Amino acid sequence: MDELAIEVKDLVKSFGKERVLDRLHLSIPKGIVYGLLGPNGAGKTTTVRILSTLLKPDGGHVKILGYDTEKHASEVRKRISLTGQYASVDEDLTGLENLVMLARLLGYPKKQAKERARELLEAFRLEDAAKRLVKNYSGGMRRRIDIAASIIVAPEILFLDEPTTGLDPESRNEVWEVIRAFVKGGTTVILTTQYLEEADQLADRIAVINRGKLIAEGTSNELKDSVGLSRLHITIVSEKDLNEAKKILEQKLTIEVQIEGMTLSAQVNNPSLVASALGELANRQIEITDFSLGRPTLDEAFLNLTSDSIGGVEG
Amino acid sequence: MSHEMDHTRLQRVISGVKRPENPSMLQATLAFSSRALIKIKHVPEQMFDVTVFPIIFLMMFTYLFGGALSGSATEYLQYLLPGILVMTVIQITMYTGTELNNDIRKGIFDRFKTLPIWLPSTLVGSLLVDVIRYSIAMTIMISLGFILGFRPDGGVVGVSLAVVTILVFSFCFSWIWTTLGILMRSEKSIMMASMMVIFPLTFISNVFVDPETLPGWLQVRSDKSDLFTDYGCSRINARNSNLTRSYLSNGSCSHSFHHLCTTYNVLI
Numbered sequence: 044m045d046e047l048a049i050e051v052k053d054l055v056k057s058f059g060k061e062r063v064l065d066r067l068h069l070s071i072p073k074g075i076v077y078g079l080l081g082p083n084g085a086g087k088t089t090t091v092r093i094l095s096t097l098l099k100p101d102g103g104h105v106k107i108l109g110y111d112t113e114k115h116a117s118e119v120r121k122r123i124s125l126t127g128q129y130a131s132v133d134e135d136l137t138g139l140e141n142l143v144m145l146a147r148l149l150g151y152p153k154k155q156a157k158e159r160a161r162e163l164l165e166a167f168r169l170e171d172a173a174k175r176l177v178k179n180y181s182g183g184m185r186r187r188i189d190i191a192a193s194i195i196v197a198p199e200i201l202f203l204d205e206p207t208t209g210l211d212p213e214s215r216n217e218v219w220e221v222i223r224a225f226v227k228g229g230t231t232v233i234l235t236t237q238y239l240e241e242a243d244q245l246a247d248r249i250a251v252i253n254r255g256k257l258i259a260e261g262t263s264n265e266l267k268d269s270v271g272l273s274r275l276h277i278t279i280v281s282e283k284d285l286n287e288a289k290k291i292l293e294q295k296l297t298i299e300v301q302i303e304g305m306t307l308s309a310q311v312n313n314p315s316l317v318a319s320a321l322g323e324l325a326n327r328q329i330e331i332t333d334f335s336l337g338r339p340t341l342d343e344a345f346l347n348l349t350s351d352s353i354g355g356v357e358g
Numbered sequence: 359m360s361h362e363m364d365h366t367r368l369q370r371v372i373s374g375v376k377r378p379e380n381p382s383m384l385q386a387t388l389a390f391s392s393r394a395l396i397k398i399k400h401v402p403e404q405m406f407d408v409t410v411f412p413i414i415f416l417m418m419f420t421y422l423f424g425g426a427l428s429g430s431a432t433e434y435l436q437y438l439l440p441g442i443l444v445m446t447v448i449q450i451t452m453y454t455g456t457e458l459n460n461d462i463r464k465g466i467f468d469r470f471k472t473l474p475i476w477l478p479s480t481l482v483g484s485l486l487v488d489v490i491r492y493s494i495a496m497t498i499m500i501s502l503g504f505i506l507g508f509r510p511d512g513g514v515v516g517v518s519l520a521v522v523t524i525l526v527f528s529f530c531f532s533w534i535w536t537t538l539g540i541l542m543r544s545e546k547s548i549m550m551a552s553m554m555v556i557f558p559l560t561f562i563s564n565v566f567v568d569p570e571t572l573p574g575w576l577q578v579r580s581d582k583s584d585l586f587t588d589y590g591c592s593r594i595n596a597r598n599s600n601l602t603r604s605y606l607s608n609g610s611c612s613h614s615f616h617h618l619c620t621t622y623n624v625l626i
């Protein structure tokens with residue numbers, strides 16, 4: 044009956060006078076990757092800590108798989124697992140020792156704890172590093188052991204707080220593959236990230252958070268759509284033409300044009316006018332090297348959304 | 359290709375895993391004890407302060423101050439050893455508090471909090487390993503003391519009682535640091551706090567000199583403090599087997615243990 048993995052209503056949290064979460068609403072279906080996207084200090088970690096019962100909200104309520112996080116914390120904890128943004132295993136222990144210790148703390152007898160630890164190390168391709176101290180692991184290995192430690196008992200919901208921050212592209216891809224495998228296996232993954240690309244690639248749905256407020260929610264396509272149907276990019280050859288080109292575009296398309304390097308970009312409300320604008324540029328002998336008309340990148344969507352919300356707060 | 363292989367391998371380790379029954383209090387405590395023991399195994403140097411330091415201290419004070427304070431080193435040793443025993447052990451009580459502070463700051467404590475365990479086992483486990491540390495330190499010091507000529511009036515019984523008193527007292531005392539470990543910003547601030555408390559108290563207590571030689575206002579304070587009572591009673595135990603005062607001090611520290619346990623639960 045309950046199709047939602049997570050239901051958050053009116054979530055409020057303050058630290059001192061600073062309101063970190065401001066009436067946050069989220070509905071997260073089961074079996075997907077859900078991305079919490081936001082810049083530094085947006086409140087992502089705070090949200091994840093509340094959802095995983097580590098922090099008490101000041102207001103509102105949270106249901107995880109139908110259980111209230113405050114009233115039924117232990118039921119919730121049986122079904123979730125968290126890989127924190129910071130150390131979530133003991134750096135002064137080896138990978139194997141960490142997993143064995145955590146397996147024992149989850150209730151495995153000593154022998155089974157060792158078996159389970161070895162099984163996980165193998166699945167995460169860490170057998171060779173099993174007997175090395177975690178503090179000597181590379182960033183990618185470090186993240187893999189963090190995640191392995193979170194799935195000793197497979198959770199229904201896995202929270203990953205910025206799992207790829209600071210990783211090189213190859214290690215990042217490895218973590219992405221791990222996440223994809225989990226979701227195929229039926230786990231719901233809640234992922235926080237500052238990277239739009241990551242949310243775009245990985246998340247089935249995305250919530251954009253800024254300053255503790257939910258400012259947009261949907262699939263990455265929906266978010267791009269919500270910002271404007273089409274986005275025009277024109278790159279020209281000669282710098283001296285920049286201002287003239289800008290003027291022409293603004294006249295023809297009656298829109299505001301941004302300049303970045305040699306590229307002019309603008310949100311286009313009426314794509315049919317673009318052809319005549321291009322014609323005019325040709326008439327004035329402004330040479331173009333690159334041209335595109337299409338949907339905004341998630342980057343643009345994000346910038347647009349977050350700057351709107353800042354304007355909203357201040358204005 | 360290899361991605362497909364990874365996928366099936368990863369899916370296999372998460373599927374069909376049955377959740378075991380939650381661990382008992384004892385199992386959880388033992389898991390945390392073995393964590394502390396493993397750390398000693400990886401960094402044996404951390405045992406210096408329960409092995410090498412006590413030896414240096416004892417030798418240094420005996421031969422450096424012995425002549426000046428009591429006329430002869432052996433004579434001063436009779437007075438010094440019980441006190442320096444307590445002093446050394448008290449310094450070790452900070453371990454678990456600073457470790458806890460580390461765990462909280464670095465974030466691993468978050469993971470412990472989501473585990474289905476009796477949470478104080480994180481502390482009790484490593485405090486039990488601390489008891490091993492205390493015992494090693496005391497064994498070394500008492501043995502060395504004997505070699506240097508320490509002859510307690512209380513005999514074997516007196517010394518054993520003194521050792522037990524110190525163990526219980528230290529176990530209780532370490533809860534102060536674990537509480538600070540939760541409250542304080544960094545392990546450095548805990549060290550500072552403990553230095554500020556332990557150092558002056560050690561010197562104005564009767565560890566090194568008889569309090570009767572101190573100015574009046576200091577003597578009054580030393581009568582009232584648990585720490586001093588304990589210095590005093592370990593000395594009395596060792597020399598005269600006088601038990602009354604030791605019970606007094608244990609009574610008050612188990613009281614404070616209880617108190618701190620409650621605070622601890624509230625804080626977490």
Ligand SMILES: Nc1ncnc2c1ncn2[C@@H]1O[C@H](COP(=O)(O)OP(=O)(O)OP(=O)(O)O)[C@@H](O)[C@H]1O
Nearest residue numbers: 058063081082083084085086087088089090128237
């Ligand atoms: N324990 C705390 N005490 C006081 N303020 C806090 C605490 N934890 C977080 N904050 C504040 O709350 C705000 C949101 O922090 P949070 O860690 O949730 O952001 P975030 O989105 O995870 O950022 P980042 O991308 O840097 O990890 C920040 O302004 C932070 O300073």
Ligand SMILES: [Mg+2]
Nearest residue numbers: 087088089128
């Ligand atoms: Mg964060």
